[in-house]
Amino acid sequence: MRQSDVPEIRALDLFHDLAESSFEALMRGAYLQTFPPGVDLIVEGDPADFLHIVLEGSVELFAAWNRRDTTLAIVRPVESFILAATIRDAPYLMSARTSEKTRLVLLPSSDVRGVFSTDAEFARAVVAELAQGYRSVVKHAKDIKLRSSVERLGNYLLRQCDQAGGAAEFDLKSEKRKIASYLGMTPENMSRAIRALQAYGVEINGQSVTLRSRQDLERFAKPSPWIDDPDK
Numbered sequence: 001m002r003q004s005d006v007p008e009i010r011a012l013d014l015f016h017d018l019a020e021s022s023f024e025a026l027m028r029g030a031y032l033q034t035f036p037p038g039v040d041l042i043v044e045g046d047p048a049d050f051l052h053i054v055l056e057g058s059v060e061l062f063a064a065w066n067r068r069d070t071t072l073a074i075v076r077p078v079e080s081f082i083l084a085a086t087i088r089d090a091p092y093l094m095s096a097r098t099s100e101k102t103r104l105v106l107l108p109s110s111d112v113r114g115v116f117s118t119d120a121e122f123a124r125a126v127v128a129e130l131a132q133g134y135r136s137v138v139k140h141a142k143d144i145k146l147r148s149s150v151e152r153l154g155n156y157l158l159r160q161c162d163q164a165g166g167a168a169e170f171d172l173k174s175e176k177r178k179i180a181s182y183l184g185m186t187p188e189n190m191s192r193a194i195r196a197l198q199a200y201g202v203e204i205n206g207q208s209v210t211l212r213s214r215q216d217l218e219r220f221a222k223p224s225p226w227i228d229d230p231d232k
Contacts, residue, residue: 005032005055008078009105012053014129017121026115029108034101041096041104048085048092050106054078057102060178061094071181074099074174084130086112099174139227144184146227152183153193154221155228157202161211168214172207 006027009015015023032055035041041052044063052059054077061073061081072094075081085092086109115122143152156179164170172179180190194204200220201212211217225232 014125019119022115022119026111029111030105032105034103035098037098037100039098042092044095045091048109051086051112053080053105055103058099059096060099061096063094071178142227149185149189150193150196151221154217155223158223169210
């Protein structure tokens with residue numbers, strides 16, 4: 001692994017307060033790999049051999065059952081994924097594949113568990129990250145169960161707008177079919193929702209989004225901090 005990549009990993013909340021000796025122990029077993037798009041990284045049900053950290057690109061977390069599949073999350077830099085399975089030494093509950101050319105750091109799960117058992121600061125950071133992940137799952141469940149498909153898409157676009165610094169024009173970071181799956185919609189429902197949002201000043205052409213009136217969209221979508229605020 002390149003030394004230039006180490007500060008990015010060290011800056012993650014998960015590793016920020018880790019003792020230097022503990023961090024070095026994790027990095028000794030780590031390795032860096034670049035994958036092309038469409039590569040399966042992990043498979044649901046397999047043992048959690050590695051904790052993955054995305055440095056560049058993006059990874060789709062998904063699950064499948066009875067010839068159906070759904071997108072559960074899109075992981076972007078600099079984030080880790082499958083922490084719970086790593087700590088519990090349990091099988092993966094999700095599969096993962098690269099959405100584009102992606103650079104990953106892989107940390108052996110046995111090393112992560114070893115440091116977890118000896119470094120109190122790391123243990124606290126792991127608990128905090130798992131708690132944040134749990135809250136994200138609850139928010140997503142509320143989004144799916146309490147809102148119509150058009151409301152879900154409207155609030156998704158408002159969140160994307162915030163991530164783009166509040167710009168009225170921004171690009172979708174994922175393919176529409178993956179966004180539809182993440183929001184619990186079929187591609188056909190997604191197309192109908194896009195048309196429905198035109199009445200509230202939303203224009204989507206390809207991956208490009210323009211919000212003509214954020215106020216109109218907010219009045220319709222009614223964003224809630226208990227669903228849409230990532231910091232709550």
